[in-house]
Amino acid sequence: MVNWVLRTALAVTSLAILAEPALSQTVEVSAASRKALGISTEMVRTESAIEGTRTFGTVIAPPGNSSPVASPFEAVLLEPLVIPGMQVKAGDPVALLYSPEYETARAELESERIMAEHMDHLLERVTELRELGLRSAQEADEAEHDAKTAHLNLAASQRRLNAVRGTGEAGRFKLVAPATGTVANVSVGAGEAVGMSEPFLSIFDGKRYWLDVAVPERAANNFSLGSSVSLSGAADKGTVVAIDPTVDARLQSVRIKIELPASTPWRLGQLVNLSLDSAGQEDNLIVPARAIVRINGTDCVFVDTGDGFRRMEVRVVTRSREDAVLSGGVSPGDQVAVSGLAALKNLAEGV
Known part of the structure; x- marks a missing residue:
């Protein structure tokens, strides 16, 4: 079915892959082809728009409780x-x-x-x-x-x-x-x-709750003991109380523990979205996590050029279930593809 759609799109729009520098590659896609391939886009945001590094964790009981x-x-x-x-x-x-x-x-x-x-x-x-x-x-x-x-x-x-x-x-x-x-x-x-x-x-005893979070090692330096944490659905913020000094060799992540505010009801095992507040991250850019596609072992996004999409290699600083924090490769306000990525990847690879 995908191959048929691709052949149809190619016949309608005479799609062509234009050679550009090694870090980017442009694929021409008409409005009709976008619809046929199910391609939609979302805008790139800045780090300041979401307060800090976004991720999620699991509610646990603190030691002694x-x-x-x-x-x-x-x-x-x-x-x-x-x-x-x-x-x-x-x-x-x-x-x-x-x-x-x-x-x-x-x-x-x-x-x-x-x-x-x-x-x-x-x-x-x-x-x-x-x-x-x-x-x-x-x-x-x-x-x-x-x-x-x-x-x-x-x-x-x-x-x-x-x-x-x-x-x-x-x-x-x-x-x-x-x-x-x-x-x-x-x-x-x-x-x-x-x-x-x-x-x-x-x-x-239900008196205190912690959040157990795994953060990518490359983002671990963005926070420290006492860092404040914005929590989804909670008016008050949490506080980082422990940072594991050991990096998980397999996942290249660092585990941290966050004291949750008593003003919000919590349940053991509950998944909570959070944002680690951090300074000096104005250059970081946010895209939906589903915009990231892996091509030849490299993280890429497809940026909308109006008459097509430019494939851009990016460096992912950290990611959550919903968003990915990038360092360069795109600009604030860019529109990146969030659906139809398999078709764009096939086109970019000349399939």
């Missing part, structure tokens, strides 16, 4: 008692699990409690005998050490069981929420194994 929930035993999840989005309070049951280790831990707790009481009694007795000169200082120190060790073991077992509630059935217990907040995710399903101390559920 999410509490992981983990089983103190190797267990099997019988039933999750919550789903993502539910509000819970500290101490509310969030999952029903089964583990034979649970009954063993309860028995050991009682044994350790008896042992701690026994060690306290022995310490008291040795202390009395030490005062009477019937025990040595070393024996008294050893008794004190044994008593402290017994209490440490008891406290560890108590903390382990404080995270769960019994159900009255052997091996079954309910895991409780360690904090108040919103259930963010549950990564294990009913019937699946749960590793000891391996988080499978998290609770987000």
